[in-house]
Each structure stands twice: as structure tokens, then as C-alpha cells.
Amino acid sequence: xxxxxxxxPTLSVQEGDNSIINCAYSNSASDYFIWYKQESGKxxxxxxxxxxxxxxxxxxxxxxxxxxxxxxxxxxxxxTQPGDSAVxxxxxxxxxxxxxxxxxxxxxxxxx
Amino acid sequence: DAGxxxxxxxxxxxxxxxxxxxxKPISGHNSLFWYRQTMMRGLELLIYFNNNVPIDxxxxxxxxxxxxxxxxxxxxxxIxxSEPRDSAVxxxxxxxxxxDTQYFGxxxxxxxx
Numbered sequence: 001x002x003x004x005x006x007x008x009p010t011l012s013v014q015e016g017d018n019s020i021i022n023c024a025y026s027n028s029a030s031d032y033f034i035w036y037k038q039e040s041g042k043x044x045x046x047x048x049x050x051x052x053x054x055x056x057x058x059x060x061x062x063x064x065x066x067x068x069x070x071x072x073x074x075x076x077x078x079x080t081q082p083g084d085s086a087v088x089x090x091x092x093x094x095x096x097x098x099x100x101x102x103x104x105x106x107x108x109x110x111x112x
Numbered sequence: 113d114a115g116x117x118x119x120x121x122x123x124x125x126x127x128x129x130x131x132x133x134x135x136k137p138i139s140g141h142n143s144l145f146w147y148r149q150t151m152m153r154g155l156e157l158l159i160y161f162n163n164n165v166p167i168d169x170x171x172x173x174x175x176x177x178x179x180x181x182x183x184x185x186x187x188x189x190x191i192x193x194s195e196p197r198d199s200a201v202x203x204x205x206x207x208x209x210x211x212d213t214q215y216f217g218x219x220x221x222x223x224x225x
Binding site (some may be wrong): 034048099100 | 154175203
């Protein structure tokens with residue numbers, strides 16, 4: 001079936017460095033994608049989304065890039081901080097159109 | 113905005129007991145979702161409501177699980193009888209329309225002994 005997957009299950013970066021979290025998707029018909037951040041003991045928190053008619057979208061310290069040719073999505077975090085340590089999920093609408101298909105998640109660990 | 117509110121935050125119960133989880137969506141949102149999260153299976157959609165009406169409950173594991181949404185500001189997820197394999201974190205999420213970004217509550221961590 002169609003699914004959303006992540007290349008790297010864990011990522012360790014030093015404080016101040018930039019982080020890149022990748023996501024591969026298989027549903028070419030998806031018209032938007034969402035990145036969520038989940039800290040320990042908390043629910044997934046919306047970070048940023050991007051529509052399929054865009055290649056790039058920037059937020060505060062975060063940038064999402066969408067490459068529809070290779071069905072690849074990435075989340076870039078600038079000047080990573082300890083508070084960025086969390087599990088990051090990419091998500092896309094499922095076949096139903098309302099439910100979200102979540103990837104397995106990438107754990108980001110920021111070291112001092 | 114208070115965000116999605118869930119209660120209780122933690123629940124420990126014994127096998128066979130009834131468990132009721134509660135959710136208050138964000139005011140004005142007309143879509144509500146119940147998810148279950150485990151290490152093995154990740155986030156799984158259990159049921160989806162739109163305008164208080166259940167639209168898709170195909171993710172509900174079995175008849176022991178039931179969900180209601182009596183009004184736009186309240187929903188419950190009930191497990192009766194509970195089993196150890198139901199232990200997980202249960203999330204409620206709401207969105208202003210379908211499809212759209214979903215906003216999650218803090219979750220209820222359920223432990224069934």
C-alpha cells in the first residue's frame with residue numbers, strides 16, 4: 001500500500017548545527033504534507049506544512065523542501081537547539097482524504 | 113486558545129475494567145480524530161468524526177472499543193473490557209475542516225495490568 005517513510009530513524013547533531021530530516025512518500029497524488037514534532041510525553045505538534053504546488057516553504061528556523069520528481073520531503077532546522085530534541089514525523093493525507101498517514105518518525109538528539 | 117484537551121492524562125487499570133477517555137476539541141473545529149500510538153505500530157487512526165457524525169471507524173480494533181461525540185465540544189473513547197494489549201497512548205486531534213492540518217491533544221497514557 002501507499003505509505004510515508006523516513007530514511008533515518010535517529011539523528012544526532014551538535015547544538016548550533018543545522019539539521020536535515022528526510023522523508024520519502026509514495027502517493028504522488030498527495031496535495032499537501034505536514035511536519036510534526038513530538039516531544040517526550042506530549043502529543044505531536046504542528047511545525048509546518050507545504051502544498052504540492054510549492055517547492056519550498058520557510059518558517060521560523062525551519063524550512064521544508066518538496067521534490068515531487070523523486071517524491072522526497074525534507075525538514076531543515078537552522079541553528080539546532082536542545083529544545084529541538086524530539087521525534088519528527090512527516091505526514092500526508094491518506095486515501096480517504098481526511099486521515100493522515102504518518103511515517104515512523106525520526107528521533108533528533110541535540111548534543112551540547 | 114486552550115488547544116485540544118484530553119483527560120485523564122494517565123490511566124492505570126486492571127484487565128477487564130472499563131476505561132473511558134475524554135476529549136474536548138478546539139472550538140470551531142468540525143473534525144475530530146482518535147489515534148493510538150505504540151512503539152510497534154506508531155500512530156494509528158481509530159475513528160474519525162465530522163460534524164459529530166462518525167465517518168470512518170475502520171481503525172477501531174474490535175467491538176470492545178466504542179466512541180461517541182454527543183456534541184461539537186466533547187468526545188469519548190471507551191474500552192470495555194480492557195486488555196493488557198490495549199496499553200498505549202491515545203491521542204485526540206481536531207481540525208477546522210477536512211482535509212486540513214490536525215492539532216493534537218497531550219494524550220492519555222493507558223496502562224492495563
